[in-house]
Amino acid sequence: MLSVQGSNGATERVFQALGAGGAQVHTLRSPLSGSEDFGLLATAAECPSVFWFFGGTEPSSWEGADPAGEQPPTVHGNHSPFFAPVADPALCNGVTHLLDAAAEWLDSV
Numbered sequence: 001m002l003s004v005q006g007s008n009g010a011t012e013r014v015f016q017a018l019g020a021g022g023a024q025v026h027t028l029r030s031p032l033s034g035s036e037d038f039g040l041l042a043t044a045a046e047c048p049s050v051f052w053f054f055g056g057t058e059p060s061s062w063e064g065a066d067p068a069g070e071q072p073p074t075v076h077g078n079h080s081p082f083f084a085p086v087a088d089p090a091l092c093n094g095v096t097h098l099l100d101a102a103a104e105w106l107d108s109v
Helices: 010-020 038-045 087-106
Strands: 002-006 025-027 050-054
Touching (some): 010 025, 010 050
Antiparallel strands (some): 002 050
16 A cells, blocks of 8 residues: 655656556555655755655554545554564555556656
């Protein structure tokens, strides 16, 4: 499962590319507050940006969760000391999703 947020139409474009690549994409009900400076980098580079999360936890930790709702307490974020992604398939999925999104933008160059 992927959660996507961004701006300037870039979100919709990446959302479509990830979905076309076979990802199960979900939007978050509200933006996440965080300490990432990712948005500042994109603004300084004057380029569109999209920040997304992809599932790297054991799928059973999401059982019974509302797909469009809040993250269950059994799923720990990447800044948590309890964050422990399942390497396979998380690494493969992450690279695949990144390539799907990049290909969408490279096709228009």
